[in-house]
Amino acid sequence: MAEALVEFDNVVKRFGDFTAVETMNFNINEGEFIAIMGPSGCGKTTTLRMLAGLEEPSEGEIRLQGQVMNTVPPHERDTPMVWQSLALFPFLNARENVEFGLQMRGVDAATRRRKALEWLDRLEIGEFAERDISSLSGGQKQRVALARSLVTEPKILLLDEPLSALDANLVIRMQSMLTRLQRELGITFVYVTHSQSEAFAMADRVVIMSRGHIAQIGTPKDIYRAPANRFVAEFVGRNNIISGKVTSGKGKTVTLEGSLGVFTVDLGDNPKPAVGDAGSFVIAADLVHLSVARPKAANTIECSLISEEFIGSVVTLFLEAPDGSEFKVQIQERELADMDLKHMGKVYVSWASGRAHYIGAG
Amino acid sequence: MKGDRLLRGFLYGYLGLVFIFIFAPIVFSIIFSFNSDRFPTIPLGSFTLRWYETIWQDPDVWEAARTSLIVSLSVAFMATFLGFTTAYTDYRYRFKLKPLYLALILLPPTIPLIIMALAMLAWFAKIGLSGKVLSIIIAHTVLTAPFAMAIIRLRLSQMDASLEAAAWNLGADQWRALRRVIIPFCRPAIISSFCLTAAVSFDEFAIAWFISGLNKTIPVIILEIVTGNIDPQVNAIGSFVFLTSMTLVIIAQVVLMTRQKKEKGNHG
Numbered sequence: 086m087a088e089a090l091v092e093f094d095n096v097v098k099r100f101g102d103f104t105a106v107e108t109m110n111f112n113i114n115e116g117e118f119i120a121i122m123g124p125s126g127c128g129k130t131t132t133l134r135m136l137a138g139l140e141e142p143s144e145g146e147i148r149l150q151g152q153v154m155n156t157v158p159p160h161e162r163d164t165p166m167v168w169q170s171l172a173l174f175p176f177l178n179a180r181e182n183v184e185f186g187l188q189m190r191g192v193d194a195a196t197r198r199r200k201a202l203e204w205l206d207r208l209e210i211g212e213f214a215e216r217d218i219s220s221l222s223g224g225q226k227q228r229v230a231l232a233r234s235l236v237t238e239p240k241i242l243l244l245d246e247p248l249s250a251l252d253a254n255l256v257i258r259m260q261s262m263l264t265r266l267q268r269e270l271g272i273t274f275v276y277v278t279h280s281q282s283e284a285f286a287m288a289d290r291v292v293i294m295s296r297g298h299i300a301q302i303g304t305p306k307d308i309y310r311a312p313a314n315r316f317v318a319e320f321v322g323r324n325n326i327i328s329g330k331v332t333s334g335k336g337k338t339v340t341l342e343g344s345l346g347v348f349t350v351d352l353g354d355n356p357k358p359a360v361g362d363a364g365s366f367v368i369a370a371d372l373v374h375l376s377v378a379r380p381k382a383a384n385t386i387e388c389s390l391i392s393e394e395f396i397g398s399v400v401t402l403f404l405e406a407p408d409g410s411e412f413k414v415q416i417q418e419r420e421l422a423d424m425d426l427k428h429m430g431k432v433y434v435s436w437a438s439g440r441a442h443y444i445g446a447g
Numbered sequence: 448m449k450g451d452r453l454l455r456g457f458l459y460g461y462l463g464l465v466f467i468f469i470f471a472p473i474v475f476s477i478i479f480s481f482n483s484d485r486f487p488t489i490p491l492g493s494f495t496l497r498w499y500e501t502i503w504q505d506p507d508v509w510e511a512a513r514t515s516l517i518v519s520l521s522v523a524f525m526a527t528f529l530g531f532t533t534a535y536t537d538y539r540y541r542f543k544l545k546p547l548y549l550a551l552i553l554l555p556p557t558i559p560l561i562i563m564a565l566a567m568l569a570w571f572a573k574i575g576l577s578g579k580v581l582s583i584i585i586a587h588t589v590l591t592a593p594f595a596m597a598i599i600r601l602r603l604s605q606m607d608a609s610l611e612a613a614a615w616n617l618g619a620d621q622w623r624a625l626r627r628v629i630i631p632f633c634r635p636a637i638i639s640s641f642c643l644t645a646a647v648s649f650d651e652f653a654i655a656w657f658i659s660g661l662n663k664t665i666p667v668i669i670l671e672i673v674t675g676n677i678d679p680q681v682n683a684i685g686s687f688v689f690l691t692s693m694t695l696v697i698i699a700q701v702v703l704m705t706r707q708k709k710e711k712g713n714h715g
Contacts, residue, residue, distance in 0.1 A: 137616055138615075139612055139615075139616075158615070158620070159612070159615040159616055160615045160616075160617075160618050160619055160620045160624075164616070165616060165617060166613070166616050168609045168612075168613060169609075170607050170608075170609050172607050172609035172610050172612070172613035174610065174613075174614075174628060174631075174632075175632070176631045176632060176634070177631075185614070185617050185619075185627075186617035186618055189617055189618035189619045189623065190618055233617070234617075237617075237618075
């Protein structure tokens with residue numbers, strides 16, 4: 086059983102009248118790669134800064150290994166951070182940057198040097214140890230920043246959008262390096278990002294934040310396939326959200342009636358709604374069946390094709406439903422090629438009721 | 448095309464004139480300091496080091512040089528210290544009376560020198576500090592600290608906002624972060640502020656003349672020589688002062704510029 090390394094216990098953070106983080110409760114387990122993700126201003130960076138001691142919670146407690154950390158100053162914590170700007174010291178060379186943390190802890194010069202060089206080697210930049218920071222490339226600087234944070238062998242590493250300044254190819258390479266590193270070291274990574282692909286590619290669990298609240302915590306797959314509410318469904322992936330009124334319920338399914346027709350949806354773990362309640366469900370763009378002829382299936386909508394977006398092997402089609410709303414479908418490019426669709430032409434989308442995911446009134 | 452060339456020619460000519468008006472008197476003063484004639488006339492007499500020998504042997508000039516050196520070094524230390532601490536508090540903290548605080552340190556250069564000199568004279572007389580070397584040091588520090596503050600503040604504004612927090616994050620308390628990160632980052636600005644405030648103090652005449660009393664500085668002694676009679680000694684001292692100030696100013700510029708160039712390459 087994994088042990089909670091960090092506990093957020095009813096944590097609130099206010100800046101004047103503005104509440105950045107509101108009543109946050111969650112645990113981070115030992116050895117876990119957790120991503121905190123959300124749009125800008127959602128409180129994700131504030132959460133990370135509270136963990137590093139750069140902000141003090143207005144209410145509640147943050148505990149690290151069971152100890153209350155609220156008022157412990159940053160330099161007495163072992164919570165190194167990789168900064169968005171990297172924040173490397175420009176007047177020190179790569180090795181001296183890495184040695185900084187050890188020097189602050191009073192490690193002797195010889196050991197410092199040996200450890201710094203070890204880490205630079207491990208991150209494959211040993212040959213640049215004596216180079217000025219300004220002469221290194223973006224990826225190399227990133228590695229120096231990582232080495233600088235890891236050289237003190239912390240239990241937890243905080244990362245604040247560390248890859249946001251790199252180009253797409255480099256991001257993918259750094260992602261696999263980070264995942265590998267985290268597995269080898271077995272330490273906890275807390276990774277703040279606004280990028281879904283970064284969070285989903287690396288994290289064991291993802292925390293989705295919206296306006297200072299936690300919208301959902303779960304594995305990337307949970308969040309992708311079973312969004313807990315409308316915010317998550319809209320923020321993550323390509324989802325269609327359909328709302329209506331509950332007209333009947335049978336066992337674990339309900340029937341919803343809305344402006345697009347009548348649909349049956351599996352309830353999943355949701356409590357059973359009463360007849361007459363408002364309800365919504367999510368159908369992911371890639372779980373929809375697309376056909377030119379009207380299918381026999383129950384959950385069907387007749388749409389017309391508006392536009393398509395080609396992104397390699399997968400194509401996203403933007404359709405218009407009869408009530409004017411947009412409906413998105415993702416299919417394989419080669420499937421689409423066989424279908425001979427025309428602009429504004431009629432198409433049918435349908436899905437098995439088990440594919441749809443009920444999200445309540447949200 | 449042709450108009451462009453004309454304009455360029457005109458602008459270069461203009462620039463040339465500006466330089467001539469600034470440097471011609473200085474160049475002449477240097478030339479005449481090696482001229483054997485008593486009066487600055489053309490054609491020149493023969494080459495001589497006589498005027499330099501005269502001031503070399505003049506104990507008054509030595510005394511003034513000593514005073515000037517003590518004053519400018521002390522002023523450079525104090526002004527740079529004050530400039531750094533003010534710039535850092537401005538960078539680091541937000542507080543209610545900050546505009547007032549900043550106005551207080553930035554005010555002195557806006558006061559006419561003669562008024563400041565008179566005020567200083569009256570004030571020092573009242574607190575029993577008139578005519579002392581210390582009084583010149585205090586007055587010059589007040590005058591030059593704003594320059595130091597401006598230079599260091601500019602440097603701090605170029606600093607990555609996370610740099611100090613990164614030092615805390617790696618285990619440095621506030622003092623060590625200041626010593627190991629903020630000061631090294633500001634080093635070029637600190638060095639150039641030191642040189643510039645020393646140069647300004649070394650050159651400053653008006654305030655020094657009012658409050659120096661018997662502790663004359665170099666500019667004050669120059670005026671005394673000139674008021675007495677026409678003496679090419681003045682050219683010799685002038686050349687020496689010019690060389691000292693220019694060296695300090697050039698060092699300041701070079702230190703600031705090499706650092707910036709290096710960091711620019713950083714983003715390429």
